[in-house]
Amino acid sequence: MTGHRAALRRFSLNQATTQHWPLPDAVAGCVAAGVPGIGLWREPVAEYGVERAAKLVRDAGLTVTTLCRGGFFTADDWRTENLRAIDEAAALGAPVLVLVSGGLPAGSKDIDGARHRVADAIAELAPYAEAAGVRLAVEPLHPMFSADRCVIATLGQALDIAERFDPGIVGVVVDAYHVWWDDTVYAQIARAGEWIASFQVCDWTTPLPAGVLLGRALPGDGCIELRRLREAVDAAGYTGPIEVEVFNADVWARPGEQVLAAAIDGYLREVA
């Protein structure tokens, strides 16, 4: 293993970072760059074909680190959709299915009710996921998404759910973008321990764009203490992949190879 490859041992490209890079190109790009892992998304995988995507990635020697994403438990078809997502993760060899809980149902103000529903839904899915060999990972999203995307707003809340299960069956996602502001985050990461199923990085910049979804920056371009967070998840016992996941219209407008190179550069400088 060369020094570069060794340094990238835990690096994984989350597919959302290179939103417009066709899957075969992204896979070839990762191989060319010495990247060992890729985090996949259900929509582009479905478009390419699940079995075909599984073969493509496997033949390239890449590890699938996560599948994004299940969840959205307030949708009417949440059960069907999540069982399907678990099947897809299994078919892809993705060890982890990321769950984003969904926000409040339209017109509802009952955030406690929505939160209870998330916990109930995960309890219902857990046996199926266990049988499929797929670990469910509850992802808290930044509180600016509480109303419309994810009522699970802190790592503490995600752990309150995940700890009801064996950590091999239900874990949590630590995404630096969503948790960096929390004054209890280091205590919660220590608490999380073997429940940490995924660690994702990108960076926080302001001003946030309209809709706030696409405001993320490449690692190193913002104000998050990424290395400190990485060291904290390591100290908690996490030895798994580190996904770079950036949602940003300007980043998406650039060629995939350039974005991957910038992600690797930021990762080596600020995270590894």
Place this chain on the structure above:
Amino acid sequence: MTGHRAALRRFSLNQATTQHWPLPDAVAGCVAAGVPGIGLWREPVAEYGVERAAKLVRDAGLTVTTLCRGGFFTADDWRTENLRAIDEAAALGAPVLVLVSGGLPAGSKDIDGARHRVADAIAELAPYAEAAGVRLAVEPLHPMFSADRCVIATLGQALDIAERFDPGIVGVVVDAYHVWWDDTVYAQIARAGEWIASFQVCDWTTPLPAGVLLGRALPGDGCIELRRLREAVDAAGYTGPIEVEVFNADVWARPGEQVLAAAIDGYLREVA
């Protein structure tokens, strides 16, 4: 006292809600609407003249509920500015000076350091505020403002600072918009007790606009359980004013009288 006036007993118009309403018009509008209190902002007050504003409000029989705002402790001139803000609050008869801590210094990632600096600065200001008869109120802002406006992101954090002081000298602001998403908010409100120096309401809607500052809605137009929060601050022992504080470009574009009427309507329906 008529029924309407009785129902508005705790209502206060935060001046920011009617951003473009000249102070004399806002004061006259409050009097005409039977509103007993007004929350003032330093900038428009300075423009009108502090002593002149104090006389205007006093002569109208209005109570000044808060002065917004001090804080921004990472600015070079924070000490001078905050001592001046305390003097202004005293001159206006404002019992409470709202403190928004400020975000990270430019280029800094040291959020712990910034948070320590806030606590130190408040300790430095407290004796001066006490002597002036002005209560300092630490306001946690929503975590989407942690980087650029306020490193104090939760009520728990604000209380960690305020509890070092007599509650008559340093308290906290409970602003529904900033705290509603927090699964610990009701526990923290109960903990806050007599440290609650101000209660502010508006509502949460999505999508958030670019920059996210002006995304607030009038009470009732969003998804926050405003009455539940009001009942919680009441149960914690708070009997003071309830300020409607809305930052929203569309709201600001409407005539002040209309906005005040809508704020009163939302307050009576959703808060009182």
